[in-house]
Amino acid sequence: MFETVVDPTVGPPASSEGGQPTLAARPGSLSGLRLGLLANTKRNAEQFVQQVGEQLAERYGVRTVLARKKPNIVETAPEQMMAELADQCDIVVTGVGDCGSCSASAVADGLLLEQAGIPVVVICSDAFTVSADAMAELRGAPGYQYVTTPHPVANLTADGIHDRAAAAIPAIVALLTRPAMAASA
Amino acid sequence: MTAPVADPVAQAKAAIEYCYEQGWTDGLPVVPAAAADIEACLATTDHDAGEIIGSQPHLRRSITVAQAAANAIMAGCKPEYFPVVLAAWTALNLERASGGAWQSTSGPAPLIIVNGGVRSRLGVNYRGGVFGPGFRANATIARAIGLMVRNGYGVRPQELEQATQGLPGRWSICIGEHEELSPWEPLSVVGGVPPGTDAVSAMLIRTCEYVDNRSTADAEAVLSDLADTLARIGAYVGGPHSSGGLVLGPEHAQLLADAGYSRADAQQWLFEHAVRDRADLVAAGKGEHAGTDVGGPPFAMMPSARDIPIIVAGAANAAMSMVFRPFGWAAWSGRTVPVEWRDAGCAADCAAGPSVRETEQ
Numbered sequence: 001m002f003e004t005v006v007d008p009t010v011g012p013p014a015s016s017e018g019g020q021p022t023l024a025a026r027p028g029s030l031s032g033l034r035l036g037l038l039a040n041t042k043r044n045a046e047q048f049v050q051q052v053g054e055q056l057a058e059r060y061g062v063r064t065v066l067a068r069k070k071p072n073i074v075e076t077a078p079e080q081m082m083a084e085l086a087d088q089c090d091i092v093v094t095g096v097g098d099c100g101s102c103s104a105s106a107v108a109d110g111l112l113l114e115q116a117g118i119p120v121v122v123i124c125s126d127a128f129t130v131s132a133d134a135m136a137e138l139r140g141a142p143g144y145q146y147v148t149t150p151h152p153v154a155n156l157t158a159d160g161i162h163d164r165a166a167a168a169i170p171a172i173v174a175l176l177t178r179p180a181m182a183a184s185a
Numbered sequence: 186m187t188a189p190v191a192d193p194v195a196q197a198k199a200a201i202e203y204c205y206e207q208g209w210t211d212g213l214p215v216v217p218a219a220a221a222d223i224e225a226c227l228a229t230t231d232h233d234a235g236e237i238i239g240s241q242p243h244l245r246r247s248i249t250v251a252q253a254a255a256n257a258i259m260a261g262c263k264p265e266y267f268p269v270v271l272a273a274w275t276a277l278n279l280e281r282a283s284g285g286a287w288q289s290t291s292g293p294a295p296l297i298i299v300n301g302g303v304r305s306r307l308g309v310n311y312r313g314g315v316f317g318p319g320f321r322a323n324a325t326i327a328r329a330i331g332l333m334v335r336n337g338y339g340v341r342p343q344e345l346e347q348a349t350q351g352l353p354g355r356w357s358i359c360i361g362e363h364e365e366l367s368p369w370e371p372l373s374v375v376g377g378v379p380p381g382t383d384a385v386s387a388m389l390i391r392t393c394e395y396v397d398n399r400s401t402a403d404a405e406a407v408l409s410d411l412a413d414t415l416a417r418i419g420a421y422v423g424g425p426h427s428s429g430g431l432v433l434g435p436e437h438a439q440l441l442a443d444a445g446y447s448r449a450d451a452q453q454w455l456f457e458h459a460v461r462d463r464a465d466l467v468a469a470g471k472g473e474h475a476g477t478d479v480g481g482p483p484f485a486m487m488p489s490a491r492d493i494p495i496i497v498a499g500a501a502n503a504a505m506s507m508v509f510r511p512f513g514w515a516a517w518s519g520r521t522v523p524v525e526w527r528d529a530g531c532a533a534d535c536a537a538g539p540s541v542r543e544t545e546q
Contacts, residue, residue: 002203006218008255008336009209012237012247074285075243100347101285105243131288134345138245 020140021111024119026177027090031061036089036118038077038109039069043154044161045096048123051165052093052172060173065089073102076109086116091176095123097146098153103128104135107146111139121175123168127151147171204259208341211331211356215259225264226254230271231527238271239278241338243285244345248337253329256336260328261321266307268524269322269385270329273297273359276387276522277330281513286389287340292348293389293512294355295330298496300373301383303524304361311361313500315432316354316393316507323359331356352392360498366435367497368442375448375494376521383524388430388494389512391420398437399504404444407437407504408454414508415459415493416486418469425474427486428511429459430494435501448495456490492516 027033037053039046046069053064066088070077077085085092092113097103103124110122124132126148136144149164156164200217204210227234232250240247250271257270277295280286286293299309310320317323340346364371373384394417398410411431421427433441441451460483463475475484487493494517499505511517 002200002217004219005200005203006220006223006255006258007207007209008218008252008259008332009207009339011249011252011337012235072284074288099285100288100290100345101243103347104288104345105285108243128347130343131345131347135244 021115023111023114023141023144024117026119028177030056030091030173030176033062033090034065034088035062036085036092037064037067038081038085038092038094038113039067040094040096040102040106041069041071041073042096042098042102044156045069045098045153047158047161048096048149048153048156048165049093051161052123052168055165055169056093056172059169062091070109073099074105076105076112082109082112082116085113086118089118092118092120093123093172094120096149096153097122097124097128097132098151099128100131104131107132107135107144108139110146111136111141111144119176121172122146123172124148125151125153145175147175209259209332209336211328211335215332216261218255218258222258222264223251223254226257226262226267227251229264229267229527230525232271232525238274239333239337241287241340244338244340246338248333252337253333256332257325257329259336260332261325262329263307263321263325266322266326266329268526269299269303269307269309269383270326272385272522272524273326273330273387274333276385276520277389279518279520279522280387280389281515282387282389286512287334287338288345288347289512290347290349291391291512292346292351292355293391294352294358295327296388296390296509297327297330297359298372298386298388298498299326299359299361299384300364300371300378300386300521301381301524303383304364309359309361311363311498313502315360315363315498315500317357323361324357327357327359352390354393358390358393360432360496362496363435363498366439366501368439369448369495369497372494372496373521376519378521378523383526384521385524386517386521388509388517390430391510391512393432393507393509395505395507397503397505402440404441404446405454407440408451409458411437411506411508412455412458415455416461418461418465418471420510421466421471421486423471423473424514426488426514428492428514428516429487430496430509430511430516431455432496432498432507432509434499434504434506435497436504437506438495438497439501440504449490451495452490452493455493456485456487459487459493460485488514488516491519 097106
């Protein structure tokens with residue numbers, strides 16, 4: 001009856017960039033793998049991924065070979081930074097998605113690296129899973145799995161970051177070694 | 186959709202309900218847009234229907250002029266408001282609205298400021314009750330921006346938009362500057378546009394808070410009162426400084442001007458006096474940038490004199506003003522956008538181009 005009402009959501013054709021992302025194949029073991037860390041500019045993000053790197057090194061024998069901080073919290077990391085990570089690393093840990101736009105953006109970073117063949121673990125705080133899930137769906141990967149840590153992250157002390165990273169390690173290892181899609185997706 | 190065909194009121198209500206069902210509204214009823222409405226909007230501008238006027242690459246969404254028109258109509262705009270909507274959108278994109286602001290936990294609102302003769306021609310209120318409600322142009326131009334974000338970018342509350350609380354009046358803050366009672370040049374001139382030009386400036390803000398001071402005729406006393414609110418610690422989110430601007434009521438503006446203050450003088454005074462003892466920041470758990478020298482010189486809460494935008498609006502019936510809080514650490518790009526009218530097909534009284542001076546200035 002109301003087919004003459006203009007649909008305000010219909011815009012220009014969506015960019016076909018990326019399309020449906022293919023997720024990277026998972027390695028059987030982490031031992032000896034080269035780890036890349038990609039932090040955003042949220043407070044404590046660098047410290048958090050750094051701590052994850054140290055604990056993965058201690059307990060699983062990975063080597064952190066590259067640590068980068070992306071300049072813009074909203075956008076995906078610059079192409080050159082992505083290429084560097086894809087060239088020099090076997091696995092990547094990125095985060096911490098702890099705000100409205102950056103949680104979504106962290107998932108987008110993860111999916112881009114997955115497409116380049118790098119298994120990634122995205123870390124988001126549990127307050128922003130809706131944004132993170134919305135981005136996964138937007139990027140053609142509904143059900144993409146990431147690791148959550150309780151919100152907030154910004155006010156953690158060094159000890160707090162250590163404990164949070166330790167708590168997240170089992171899930172991080174699981175996502176790096178097992179398929180990164182929800183069973184229902 | 187079982188509205189009786191014979192009853193136009195029932196049909197209109199059913200069409201509005203249809204828009205709700207599609208998820209197109211901000212909670213209030215929208216005006217269903219028809220193709221003819223889009224055409225009427227497009228007739229006011231030289232921009233093509235398919236021109237992309239904004240994008241969020243990280244969301245893979247862009248918005249076209251035609252979409253802007255549909256959302257403007259839905260917001261309740263008359264087609265002749267459309268060039269102002271486009272200018273407001275452009276002005277917002279000069280701020281941080283092209284980044285992740287629409288998704289932010291801060292939930293910032295556009296503050297849209299209109300200068301020039303367009304205020305009178307379109308009925309953009311700049312006098313009493315300037316923050317609304319009650320004036321169609323003010324209410325609907327601001328609302329159009331909100332619907333463009335929602336429907337054009339797909340940024341919806343509790344989904345891609347993650348505002349913790351948002352703020353009262355989001356998508357409804359569009360004011361004219363009261364140029365006639367302002368002792369100073371229009372904000373648009375500060376923003377680099379010739380006097381008399383129809384123009385829009387925009388900022389993203391987190392709230393407004395009033396400063397009511399009808400008690401004194403002393404300019405420094407009024408400035409001191411304003412500086413106290415500007416320096417409020419709660420509005421400071423950490424970092425090198427806070428942010429703040431003023432919508433001065435005409436009485437406060439005139440009192441300052443009568444005491445010899447230019448806009449820049451007032452900005453300088455406020456910058457120098459909107460300070461806090463470092464110990465106050467430390468006591469509030471926000472001492473990171475104040476340093477450990479709690480006995481040291483006071484901490485400047487404003488970024489710079491220039492970064493305290495001052496606008497004059499409202500009625501000259503009581504001495505009160507509003508402090509507003511720009512989102513993030515930057516106040517305003519300092520760039521005003523001229524309203525682009527279509528020369529052909531526009532009534533003579535709305536044919537003011539960017540370089541045309543209004544005689545009523």
